[in-house]
Amino acid sequence: MRDLPPDAVPAPDVPGKARLARDARAGAAEVTDILPATAPAPRGPAPSPRPAADPRTGDLWAGAGTARRAVPAGRAAEPEADSEAEPGEDAPFGVPGKPLTRGPFLWGLTAALGVLTAWGLAQALISARNVIVLIVVAGFLAVGLNPVVEALQRRGLHRRWAISLVFLGVIVMFALFGLAIIPPVSQQLTDFVGAVPGYMQELLSNPTIKQLDEDYQILANLQTYITSGGLGATVAGGIVGAGAVVLDAFFSGFTLLVLTLYFLGSLPTIKEYLLLLVPASRRRRTGAIGDQILDGIGGYVAGNVLISVIAGALSWLFLTFAGAPYALALALVVAVTDLIPLVGATVGAVIVSAVGFLQSGPLGIACVIFFVVYQQVENYVIYPRVMSRSVDVAPAVSVIAALFGGALLGAVGALLAIPVAAAVALIIREVVLPRQAQL
DSSP states (O other): OOOOOOOOOOHHHHHHHHHHHHHHHHHHHHHHHOOOOOOOSSSSSOOOOOOOOOOTTTEEEESGGOOOOEETTSSSOOOOOSSSOOOTTTOTTTOOOOOOOOOOOHHHHHHHHHHHHHHHHHHHHHHHHHHHHHHHHHHHHHHHHHHHHHHHHHHTOHHHHHHHHHHHHHHHHHHHHHHOOOHHHHHHHHHHHHHHHHHHHHHHHHHHHHHHHHOHHHHHHHHHHHHTTHHHHHHHHHHHHHHHHHHHHHHHHHHHHHHHHHHSHHHHHHHHHHHHHHGGGGHHHHHHHHHHHHHHHHHHHHHHHHHHHHHHHHHHHHHHTTTTTHHHHHHHHHHTTTTTTTHHHHHHHHHHHHHHHHHHHHHHHHHHHHHHHHHIIIIIIHHHHHTTTOOOOOHHHHHHHHHHHHHHHHHHHHHHHHHHHHHHHHHHHIIIHHHHHOO
């Protein structure tokens, strides 16, 4: 209870009422001590809060609440900038408006640009189709030759010298193929050109040709066509076109050899770089699956080459024994076409049998019988034993993959289809099926 001021006049002592009055005054006094007296708000800007000092560093804290900032000791706190500046001071061109992110014009423009970009990329891929095919084939050949290089490395040969030896063998094989094919073809062309006058005389002596010439003036029109220069222009155009085809084939072959050598030399580096793109937790398993895929592709290439060598060697022995001309060239044709899955062996057999029929009927019949028997042996004896350790693909899947590959990229696509199908089957078996079993 608070003491009364000295000038206060004590109230008469009334029982009950006096005690209630004293309690009321005491309650009012306690409320006054707790709540500060209200004063009228001053006009003008509110004074800035006095900066408080940090007891540890001595820095002053300016501002209030979460917007406080530290001011070093001995430096006055700077006033904070206003959150919104006037357009005339900090934004001379006015406050920017909302971005046009949902406008129909901007949406349509973005969609049109996306379509044009996709169309441009598609056209670029179509234009570079030949280059992409060369790169894919070169990588395929490098992966196929890598097991031979690694086998030479295991025998103590440095990788550089192993690659050089393997690549030299590939070049020698191409050179032998050219030496075996070019002379017979050129000789046949020379013989055909020399025999053209005799063929013309035989045609002129034929009664049917004489009657047709009297009715339709065939020889006169042919002579006019030759003397007018039409034949020369056609022949020149054909020669130029054939030269362009030969030059393009030579350039493509040289580029393929260079790319194959580059990929073969940098194959370990390429594998390590691709593994760096995989998360570290999955890198070991991915590397193991990738090595198995590469081993399967290499085994497929080596097995296919071995089967083609067997087919060419047996064909050469048969044609030599049968007395067929240019037996080595025809055997090389069989070996090269046998590299193409499904239809390659049949194509080579048809070509050689046709050449045999041109020589003589018995030789053509003998060629047909030989190739029919050999293809049965190859399909049911040689191919399963050679490919059993390289690729594990069901026969139906192999046929479907070869058909799709041939439709997309021709002979190259058919050649690449089976190892690609084997790689996809391996990924499904090692990644997809275990994940599905855990669901």
